[in-house]
Amino acid sequence: MSKVVDRVTRSLWRGITTGCAAAAGIVLPGAGFRVCLCPNHTVPPWLKDMPHSMTDEALPELPLGALDKLDTGDDLTFYAPPRLVTHIDESATAALAGFYRSVLPAGGCLIDLMSRWVSHLPPEQAYAGVVGHGMNATELAANPRLSHWFIQNLNEDPALKFDDDAFDAALCCVGVQYLQQPLSVFSEMRRIFAPGAPFIVSFSNRSFPTKAVAVWRALELRGHVALVKLYLEWSGFGHLTVDVLADGRSGDPLVAVTGRA
Numbered sequence: 306m307s308k309v310v311d312r313v314t315r316s317l318w319r320g321i322t323t324g325c326a327a328a329a330g331i332v333l334p335g336a337g338f339r340v341c342l343c344p345n346h347t348v349p350p351w352l353k354d355m356p357h358s359m360t361d362e363a364l365p366e367l368p369l370g371a372l373d374k375l376d377t378g379d380d381l382t383f384y385a386p387p388r389l390v391t392h393i394d395e396s397a398t399a400a401l402a403g404f405y406r407s408v409l410p411a412g413g414c415l416i417d418l419m420s421r422w423v424s425h426l427p428p429e430q431a432y433a434g435v436v437g438h439g440m441n442a443t444e445l446a447a448n449p450r451l452s453h454w455f456i457q458n459l460n461e462d463p464a465l466k467f468d469d470d471a472f473d474a475a476l477c478c479v480g481v482q483y484l485q486q487p488l489s490v491f492s493e494m495r496r497i498f499a500p501g502a503p504f505i506v507s508f509s510n511r512s513f514p515t516k517a518v519a520v521w522r523a524l525e526l527r528g529h530v531a532l533v534k535l536y537l538e539w540s541g542f543g544h545l546t547v548d549v550l551a552d553g554r555s556g557d558p559l560v561a562v563t564g565r566a
């Protein structure tokens with residue numbers, strides 16, 4: 306799997322350093338460029354005019370070093386203090402709940418990957434079970450939607466201890482930027498999904514910059530969409546869709562990329 310990641314990462318880096326750089330607003334070292342990290346809360350002009358749903362498009366690949374992070378310290382230590390705050394605003398949260406309402410199978414068995422004390426699920430909707438994964442016991446224990454939860458550092462161990470076909474759907478909200486072995490994790494997610502189950506990966510425009518992987522820091526929102534689609538495609542998900550749930554004009558932007566097992 307790491308060979309696949311390396312091949313993917315090298316190739317996307319090439320794409321970024323050539324054609325995609327201007328569109329993504331990226332400047333890179335080694336080619337007469339400097340790194341320009343995307344600031345929080347910027348709304349790229351293209352997002353306002355983007356159709357609210359689009360289908361798959363060709364993706365460039367990724368480079369070696371793209372999945373490095375600035376803070377190489379233990380992630381479990383970083384997440385040890387409980388942070389009972391929200392990372393997206395109320396209107397983005399409401400939009401996400403509405404999207405979940407339309408896509409997640411009522412009564413299904415769900416997994417909330419990279420969860421905390423909120424899952425953003427529609428409050429009136431019942432599910433057979435919601436398994437939460439995260440990094441902090443206090444946060445996960447405070448999440449009223451979780452029927453079970455577990456802690457696992459996916460950058461150390463991406464293998465998920467569930468049977469094949471165990472889940473009907475999955476969510477991963479504002480966490481994908483921290484994954485250093487995304488294809489291993491996503492492939493594991495596909496393995497534990499029933500056929501056709503949706504994996505909804507959503508993200509906004511902020512992160513803990515020292516913990517986000519290099520390629521995420523180098524890209525803006527459009528590049529993040531391409532990157533997440535690449536993760537899904539390369540780990541075998543199909544029927545990819547992109548939904549702009551909040552365009553960022555009056556609050557946090559929020560995009561959901563969904564793939565089906």
Ligand SMILES: C[S@@+](CC[C@H](N)C(=O)[O-])C[C@H]1O[C@@H](n2cnc3c(N)ncnc32)[C@H](O)[C@@H]1O
Nearest residue numbers: 380419420421439440458459460478479480483
């Ligand atoms: C910004 S929070 C998002 C939490 C939640 N999904 C939400 O919507 O509020 C990012 C989460 O990513 C998860 N995370 C970060 N690094 C991780 C790692 N190395 N392994 C597993 N999960 C990690 C943690 O659970 C962390 O709380």
